[in-house]
Amino acid sequence: MSTSPLLDVRDLKVSFRTDDGLVEAVDGISYSLEQGRTLGIVGESGSGKTVSGLTLLGLTGSRRTEISGEALFDGTDLLALDEQQLRKVRGQGIAMIFQDPLSSLHPFYRVGAQIIEAIRAHQKVSKSAARARAIELLGMVGIPDPAGRVDAFPHEFSGGMRQRAMIAMALSNEPRLLIADEPTTALDVTVQAQILELLDRLQQQLGMAMIIITHDLGVVAETADQVAVMYGGRIIEQAESRELFDNPQHPYTWGLLRSVPRIDGGSGERLRPIPGRPPSLIGLPEGCAFAPRCVLANDACLHGRPRLESAGPDSHTAACVVGLDQRAKAWQATQQDLDDSAIKTAAGVSK
């Protein structure tokens, strides 16, 4: 049984003209997402992950933006819509929540009023009906005494409650897709767990699809069905979640997995940081964006950008020119904590 995907992004490119040069924030990414599933987009700062999410709703804002490619939402290309058509999608077909709920809610308006505004932007209902719905939504996201708190101001809520209110607002028109940009990064860890649990429950209840944009691999493992790893504005690996963690096929993904301390790991073992730092998105050199930091880099990596090629079952793809066998050996060596030259030798990669 194949259903056409809810969201089908094809070769999306976004660049900004700035005084410092052309910033190629998103450099040709493609993915598809089915109804009811969650896609995790993982990357560090400067990977282009946030811009890719904002572009779907036309929120990148700058006048000097060039966008190309397609983003088919239920068959309609979002990138071809004009402002007026996009406004119908925003908050209704696709909703978005952001990282910092304190700065993302208007400080001068009551929370209830902001939710009511979201409702009445898309539904013809009376103010009192909208208000009743707002109270219902606040209850649905787990805010105690919603009728009493609907008239509170954002700064009167704690961080976790604020994020719940934002979620309530985003869900007010029952969107088919929710884009969550670092939804828990600004929150304490116990609150983070509550919010992720809430999103999971709501997703099942409402049958929506979700895109979670984050830098935290733990969050991705917790929430995502499929994962796309971004680096330098490109997707460098994509797979079903379990497959990605069991069988990562790109040196950057290995680097991410090995450089993060784990709560279930022993203490004292040395972390393997990725040397160097993430690239600037202005004037990316030809060739693989990760090559300057990659343990397996060789001459072939410097010419021509690697394409996403099959690297495992279930449409697992990775963008790396080093052969699959060689990579498998290299990953094994990495897991055994061998040093860089030993990994290269194991992989049989020449300088």
Add this chain to the structure above:
Amino acid sequence: MTAPLLEVRDLVKHFPITRGVVFKRGIGAVQAVDGVSFSVAPGETLGLVGETGCGKSTTARLIARLLEPTSGEILFDGADLAAMRGSQLKNARRDVQMIFQDPYSSLNPRKTVGSIIEQPFQIHGLLGETGARRRRVQELMEQVGLNPEHYNRYPHEFSGGQRQRIGVARALALNPRLIIADEPVSALDVSIQAQILNLLSDLQRDLGLTIIFIAHDLSVVRHMCDRVAVMYLGRIVELAPAEQLYANPQHPYTAALLAAVPVPDPERRGAPRALLGGDVPSAASPPSACRFHPRCPRATAKCSEVTPQLEASDDGSLVACHYPLVRGEALAERQRDA
């Protein structure tokens, strides 16, 4: 048993809340730190963890005397830092240095990197011979992994990770014995965090440093620390060797905290992690007796009446709880919202 390098006794910091503009009336206090005691052995790394409002950053600043304690003692090598003034305090500061969280705002943007790292020498009047300071600064830059030729560059010319290295170099300038690292990697990208953590580990080993490591990221703390103190609303609720704490947490809050950390392992998906409901209460009007009791699934009436003291349990860790978890016991899941 070697004497501890640092011993904190009953440290208290209350920030008064006032009302009124012309005539300020005290109407209460934010009890940021409310009776904290611990000791740190030389060469050890002690972690202070907790969530917003637990008082860990305030404790750090109190030890570094960037804030004045309301009461309590801070014994560094036997001498009470809290009671020091003037030149005695100034000299003591050479031994206790701090690394700050935000590499973007903790460096003076108008000074060159070289002069930033050199400043401690100027303040204390050390290494006055020509060129001696510069040489030492360049030595320090190499030690933290920076290119000494960048002596004359400005902070904005460096990346976040490099700026944090500058902060480390500055902290090391006077050969301190105790370093307080306040969330040193929280503001950095994941792939850079590991570099800085490795740097700190290496420096500790090479220079025999004692480190108090403050973080909210439990995975990082586990990796870096020998012992860990868990704080909640201004008090320490558990203090134990890292292995023990993470394997067998005894305080319900510690257990909930550990359960909440997302692990990069999809096998774990669906396991209940949000064991705690609600939010951290305000530090201005904290709950009575055990501050955790309103959110604790094990709480009884006693918990709201009798304050549990930090006491040693069977395996040597310290817990402040009337009903600590025993080995292997799991914390009960809370009632979920409907």
Add this chain to the structure above:
Amino acid sequence: MIVLLFLVCFVTFLVFYVFPSADPAQLRAGRHASPAQVEQIRQRMGLDKPLLVQFWDYLKGIVTRADFGYSYVSEQPVSKLVLDRLPATISLAVGGALLWLISGVAIGIVSAVRRHSKLDRFLMGLALIGISAPVYWLGLVALYLFASDIGMLPIASGSNTYQPITSSPSSWFNSLLLPWIVLAISFAAFYSRLLRSNLIEVMGEDYIRTARAKGLSERRVVLHHGVRSAITPIVTVFGLDLGVLLGGALLTEIVFNIPGVGRLAYDSILRADLPMIQATVLLGALFIIVANLVVDVAYAFLDPRVRFE
């Protein structure tokens, strides 16, 4: 507040006493009076008494009888003279204020929304001129161009034509139109630049992005979310500016010869009429103090975060 007024009163008294612009008794007596006559007049006016006694008498008068003394020049009760002039100043100040607030805000919004366009540059250029040009110069130019009696394009009433609203509303309006515009220009210029920069900054905030993400129309985003935030500092500045003006829009009143409190203060200073000076200064101080209080309250009303401190 009372303390402040008291201090203002005392300092004015002191300044006048220590640095008198002229000898009021001398002025009163006229040019041909003999020293003995001047001395007589001085005694009659009570000017020979020590400073503190004079001050005390003055205060007593205010507190017990609401008597602000008598003008040295016309010997009429000060309170009556001042109150007679007040309506003109209020008309001028309030009318001008409304005009500059509306035009300043509107121009600011348009400029901000069309940032860097030719229209924006043009408007901000005009604003710069408006800020730099002194009010009295603008007034004189306006008269030169538009005054009914002497202007090149006589389409507005000229100077000295002020009509109180009681005589006829339309002629009142006509007589104030030009002064309103002149007064408004310099303030509107400043306000438009202020609102423009505030609004540009506000439009970069996260909550604006959220508003757009909700699917709101751009107009609602700009006005309801953007301007609502950006206007708060404008309101406070507006209150203070209006407070100052109510104490007498001096230069405008002089150029257009409007019989307001400002004009009165100016004349009184020239004539060393201390009781009048006292009264106008006190009135000005009162308006400023009240304006400050109103502005504080208004700010708490506008920004809910301030209320809960």
